Amino acid sequence: MTPRPPRFLRRLLAAVLPEGTARDGLVGDLDELYADRVPRGRVKAVVWYTRQVISAAVRYRARRTRGSSGQRARLAGLGTDLRVGGRMMLKYPGLSLVSGLAMAFAIFVGVVVFEVGSLYVSPTLPLPDGDRVVQINSLDAESLRPERRLLFDFEEWRTSVSTVQELGAWRDVRRTLVFEGADGPPVEVAEITAAGLRVSGASPMLGRTLLEDDERAGAAPVALIGFNLWRTRFGRDPDVVGRVARLGGQDVTVVGVMPEGFEFPVSHDVWVPLRTEGAGLEPLSGPPVRVVGLLSPDASLAAANTELLALGQRMAARYPASHEHLMPRATPFIKGFSGGLAGEFLAFGAIGVLVVMLVLLVCGNVALLLFARAAARESELLVRSAVGASRRRIVVQMFLEALVLGVAAAGLGLVASAGALSRWVGPFLEFNEGRLPFWMDPHLSPRAVLFALGLTVLGSAVAGILPGLKVTRGMASRLRQSAAGSGGLQFGGVWTAVIVAQVAVTVAVPSIVYFHVWQVRHTAQFEAGFAAEEYLTVQLTRGSTAIGPGGAGADIAASFAAAVDEVRRRLVDEADVLGATVVSRIPRTGHPDYRIEVDEGPSARASAVGAERPEAEVAHIGPSYFEVLRAPIRAGRAFDAGDLSSGERVAIVDESFVELVLGGRGAVGRRVRFLNRAPFPVEGDSEQWYDIVGIVPDLGMGRPSKRGPFAGLYLPMDLADQDRVHLMIRTRGDPTTLAPVVRGIVADVDPTVTVDGLVAADDVLAGELSTNRLMLYATILLTVIALLLSLSGIYSVLAFTVARRTREIGLRAALGGGRRRIFVDIFRGPLSRVAVGVGAGSLLIFLGLVLLPDSSFSMAEDLAGGVTLQAVGLLLGYGAFMFSVCLLACVVPTRRALSVEPTEALRTE
């Protein structure tokens, strides 16, 4: 594959070049030359490319800005100020380093949050005519739900709508793909019409695209494959076109390969023709599909909707039974997926709170540090003022000094965020949200660079102008006072508030890390309750219903049940398999929970034991589940084959259930029922009682990252009700070696069944743990940086305020004031600020614990779970540490002031 320059730099280059020959030609040329250089070292190539980008930016910008002589003079003045800014940075290296790192950190956090936020809030479709791509949905005005059985309407729209071209339909299916005997994880297939694929504007890299002829009944089955699949499963075979692969049990001929990055419509690997074969002849029939199209060049979205509305009314008149309440509507393609994208972003609320706290911390910190720097330079500023510099001139210069620091910080922050976005953010989002749509590709965009520059200017303005204004206020009177030998710069109310807030946030932030650590530890220690290392787990998913008249859903369900049973039976016959059983959820992967009620008999209804409205985690299991897991039945019996056929409702509970729900009393013989809603598939079953027939040990029910213990309840599984089941296979030796055997058996029994998640039961937590750990390390790193910056800021400012009083201390010492008395007086102010800050920080933690549990965010419960004596001890210890840092900040300059001769002290300033 041709090596490409870093995407961010490439986009930056395209953004700085004027549209036309320069942009088209130069970007391509530099791509080519970059590829020439990569064999000599990628780092060197990137450095070379960066220089090229900077040079192009400078040259093309310089051409645009050729100013007048007045402008040139101002620019020369600006240059001097910037040089002074650079020198200032070097003159106070420690302070510059700390505040520069703080700003880089704020920019890093801001950019990452901005990019992730824009992915959700304002995504753009990276297609040639992205802004013209629309989805047409049909909303049921009565139920306010979208109607997806659109094949009938689609045919009608295709022939009558003129404002939307290339109307196409597609539906998602997952299929197992076998090529030359090798299979792998299931692939995402789009069954799509040729017109639907044309909407993307992309053409295949090899072979041809899908054609209308492919959709006809009787046409040879064909497939178009994606670049990644071609690379990983077809070994980059250049002659892949014309070869045959097996897709979901059907032989298909590969007719083309789509280019890298192409995953339209959402995140698909394979495209096959959507064959309606007579489905959708009747209104609201056929499988659910989505309809996509391209707005005509001369039509607006509003015009398309006017046309669709009129068409909808005509159809409602013609088919009142089905279409009376249906309203077709075109929406921009991405919006058509869900209005919930922004909502999903809000689900990152907890991270948002952390980010806001960190950014606040940093901003306050930089402002404090620069104020301290400005105050330290007070005499220099007074001299400048005395020789004629206006207040505006001094403030502008301080702003430019901060800007120099800010630009250096922005560079660092941008490099760090580019790395984090491409390496960590994508995998993190994919882990939490599943595979991302192709338009959600986290990277540093030119838009984010502009955002960072905006932040830099804003940050520099706050950090430069505010202290500048403060320092230069009343300059003239201070000049006089200074000549008379008294006065000096004092902290005002705003700065006191900033320090208090800074201390408060510094106290509160580490608590988030503490709870995070608790969560990771808790997850890692969650007991399976059985010898997980001996088991292989696998998820089997039912194939989609074929399109066609009749749709035979029940037959497919029955055949899936038969297939799962057959796979299980054949597995048990394998030499290395000691047992196999089915379950709806693998232990320790989180189970759905339900509110339940225990039948306490008529006399005890009011005095229910345990929680008032107990909850139970529910799993459906096969009859041999406990036997295969070698879990002893503590009381009663296990399920048997007769439990399903007899129509009796039975349940088995675990020991935590007995403890939590029944307060340790005997369970067998009691009855439970589900409140509000019942587990699938027994809809409307909330009135039915289930007899508890057995008790088993705890077997990993519940969510590892949440606070336990959990009450577990098992129901017998009817395979015919399941779309997806898990097999737990007990093996001799390493369970993962059995994976190919499982794939082989499933492919042989029913190729439409997809196989996922072939992992050892011991490793089911690995993914969750690694993401949690990644998050934890990131949080620790960010927090440590923030705390170091914050503590150094607080230290320098407190030390500065005390040092300002050297003169007073000297005077008092000279007049015979007691050291103790002086200490108390000097410390009272700064330490009371710190004490208020520590108190406010503790209040923040407390509020977080009290308020969060009421929110729907699940972390709240976990946070509450983490509060222990140890946590309180840590908080007190940390508070004491904070206090001693602040004390030190006061003690050092006070001692220094006391140790100098009073006459010497009087001479300061």
Added chain:
Amino acid sequence: MGGRATLGEFEHLVLATALRVDNGYGAELIRELEARTGRQVQGGALYVTLDRLEAKGLIASRLEEPTEQRGGRPKRFIDVTPAGIRALAEQREAFLRAWQGIEHELDHA
């Protein structure tokens, strides 16, 4: 336009290289320039110069079909116009005249 056009040093080098790499495009010109002059050429500088030469009528450029190897970007092919060739010839003449009789001085350098 054309006949009396004066060329800067880099313009001269670019024009001569474009003549050498007949019907060449940006990347080829950069490779050739670097090989001939031994110094690193900035793409931005080349393109600004090409724009200027084109404005003076000394070269003509056209964009060809985008290719996959170049990330879907087209190539900008350069042809030196008769006016460009004339300008090069005049400049060369001027240089040769300027050097006449003093080339042996270079031996002492």
